[in-house]
């Protein structure tokens with residue numbers, strides 16, 4: 102890009118003048134940021150064009166990843182790193198008196214996602230480009246990403262997020278590639294030339310305009326595309342209420358959904374899903390037609406991957422185009438569609454499995470509904486042929502049942518591959534949640550354990566540790582994360598372990614400063630930094646963590662012989678705005694923090710920090726500074742988790758249940774390098790099936806539990822009235838669905854063991870080293886290679 106600092110500076114200054122009309126001294130940091138961003142984007146445009154030309158000319162297979170969420174975070178420094186010019190740029194800017202890290206602060210996080218599922222999509226894009234694989238993302242260009250969280254008086258308050266306020270320097274608007282999406286109206290069926298044809302009449306049409314972002318690979322020439330669709334009014338046709346139409350149209354790409362627990366949001370959410378899918382499929386086929394290959398061979402050249410069920414309408418939409426526009430017969434269209442679509446399931450929680458009331462679906466998407474109906478009828482017919490008279494089975498597996506469209510059923514029936522995201526999760530799908538589908542289509546089911554972009558979560562986030570690793574085993578680990586295993590040769594090398602300790606200590610100091618700036622609380626960096634950062638959900642059991650903290654607090658105050666190894670407990674979590682119970686837990690954590698942090702009796706032992714507005718950029722500061730990684734979901738509930746992998750690769754030790762990918766972490770590092778506790782998935786599922794758990798017994802028989810649980814409601818936290826009664830009730834009246842009390846004792850025990858282990862700092866670092874060394878398996882490069890080889894059939 103620039104062969105020298107001097108060349109960079111020359112370029113930068115010239116461009117700054119052109120763009121802002123000002124000299125360096127007159128310009129503001131915002132101008133520097135814009136200038137640098139534009140320089141990079143323009144610089145990559147050549148490789149971007151070349152990549153697309155190569156893809157087109159080679160006629161090789163390409164994958165399109167459809168996802169309603171992308172949690173990209175900041176892109177400036179990652180792009181510089183990928184281009185291999187970070188050092189040159191940083192030096193050049195410095196000579197001009199500009200700090201690259203300050204510019205990075207000016208960039209808004211692209212937070213177009215809720216959590217794990219959206220961040221996974223972003224990590225996958227990174228790996229696809231780095232591995233030179235032809236894979237592109239399609240999503241929605243939400244004007245407002247996930248809400249900004251403020252904590253006011255201990256409560257979560259949501260503000261609209263504004264990432265586009267100063268524009269998005271990485272995107273290119275492609276108005277000429279816009280497509281039209283029809284909603285509402287009715288379908289007219291006619292006989293023409295001996296076949297039925299379908300016309301969608303009186304539809305309200307929305308224009309989808311793509312905004313393309315380049316996706317750079319690490320030190321590679323490949324530049325893939327993330328295409329984000331913006332919803333805009335079509336040329337204002339005959340419309341009675343133009344303003345209403347404009348408002349409704351634009352609202353399609355206005356907000357990312359924190360979830361769809363509210364009914365009024367449902368139509369909009371379904372509109373978003375069809376908007377994404379229809380725009381993407383139309384655009385994919387437009388591109389495909391340029392290659393002049395028959396649509397009969399679509400599946401040999403294209404794979405469309407649906408990230409969870411949100412984009413599942415890709416199936417009927419592809420059918421619609423093949424049948425209505427390309428005049429295929431049903432059976433032929435169905436074979437092509439089934440062989441083109443693959444699907445990832447990300448949760449077995451029944452409340453998260455999507456289903457749409459037919460009363461909403463049918464009028465909004467009349468032609469799509471007809472196709473779903475036909476898919477369902479044919480599928481039910483097949484079931485009938487196989488087991489005539491077995492209505493129970495048909496009712497269970499049908500796509501349309503009980504007045505709903507069941508999206509996961511459509512996904513399984515209309516795709517060639519169904520994968521879970523960690524070994525246990527896939528087994529639960531096969532043996533339980535989707536057992537009957539597995540019996541019907543065993544060949545479709547497979548596992549792809551999640552991964553993380555280690556170049557963001559280690560190389561970028563933890564420069565000191567990365568340098569040490571590179572000095573020790575050479576630089577190839579950035580491409581081949583498995584090389585990290587070579588670090589095992591240093592596990593008995595005290596000098597090396599001392600260095601690890603020193604780096605962790607420095608990272609903790611950086612985080613301590615952030616904590617002080619944000620909360621005013623001083624934390625001791627010699628204490629164990631024990632961190633739980635993730636979305637707030639009952640099954641993730643932040644409640645178990647905070648109840649245990651309250652218990653520790655009680656113990657320090659009451660038992661003078663008790664000596665706690667000092668701890669700083671750090672939380673970061675957003676609750677869905679409509680999720681009442683989750684918000685109560687946030688209030689509880691903040692209330693406990695307030696009390697504990699202001700009690701001089703425990704101040705040298707215990708601190709509780711809630712960092713507001715947890716997001717990708719703050720996560721990059723947190724993982725490198727963590728000693729302990731809390732992965733304490735009720736076993737069987739967390740499909741995989743990916744935060745667990747980010748902690749691990751930064752040398753934090755996991756305290757976790759045998760759930761999701763924790764199980765695979767455990768297998769890799771062995772019993773001696775992880776702290777596991779609690780019920781197994783099998784035990785949990787057994788209780789759910791057969792009963793036998795009575796939370797009140799644990800409340801009555803364990804004083805520690807009774808004391809902490811009573812403190813929720815007995816005035817121990819002054820000024821909160823009945824605030825925590827719903828939590829109290831969930832544990833006792835509602836029999837503690839997530840086994841918080843059941844797992845409390847084993848959690849407290851293992852936490853004790855963690856304190857003891859931490860005292861021997863070299864032993865602790867040795868354990869950290871073992872975790873880092875085995876974390877290569879969790880690079881999303883490995884995951885993506887598995888998808889590419891075993892599902893998509895794409896090649897570099």
Ligand code: 26V
Nearest residue numbers: 217218221360447448453522739740741742743
């Ligand atoms: C969504 C909802 C929405 C309605 C209320 C309840 C509820 C519960 C869970 C979810 C999660 C939906 C899908 C999802 O984000 N799954 C996450 O995907 C990650 C990437 O595969 C994985 O690491 C996480 O374990 C999984 O929860």
